[in-house]
Amino acid sequence: MKQVARFVTPAVIAAFTMGSMPAMAAPSAVVDGLVTTQQAVDADQAGADRERIAELLSRDEVRSQLEAQGVDPAEVEQRVAALSDEEVREMNARLDQMPAGANAVVGALFTVFIVLLVTDLLGLTDVFPFTR
Structure with missing residues (x-):
């Protein structure tokens, strides 16, 4: 029994020691497949910006003005869907600045x-x- 304890005790001590150490990665390490918090926040903001533009385009007075200018509202929606996140953010900033x-x-x-x-x-x- 003492011989088993001699081999098991150091293994248990090593396991507890290694398990209690904090896991740390190098700051410059790039991990594929993981999303940073900032990327998640940016994606949420871009989604909210896209919803705001879609809500604006769904209004009757906006649709009538687009049709009066000879623009198909469905084509506008397709083009807005094709915008990058940065372009959507810029478009929303311009909407906020407009009277x-x-x-x-x-x-x-x-x-x-x-x-x-x-x-x-x-x-x-x-x-x-x-x-x-």
Whole structure:
């Protein structure tokens, strides 16, 4: 029994020691088939960007404008599907920079606020209590 323990004990100690060591890879090691966290996040973002463009293209007013310009909406959808992730990201950035109807609403509300403020300061209306 002692002879078996002499051979088993070092093996068990080595197994526990090796099992408790952290597994580390060299920073420059390239592993095929593994996806980094950044690549997964980029893929998710590209998918979200593609969904946003598809949602925009599915709107009736966008389709009618495309048809008015002589463009087939199905062809546009095919071309958007063929875009690379970088092109989709750039297209979404441009969509964010373009003027939209929301800007007009904010501008109209701001204009109404200024008109009411000026008329309140002139004493023609009594809307804002802080003008007195």
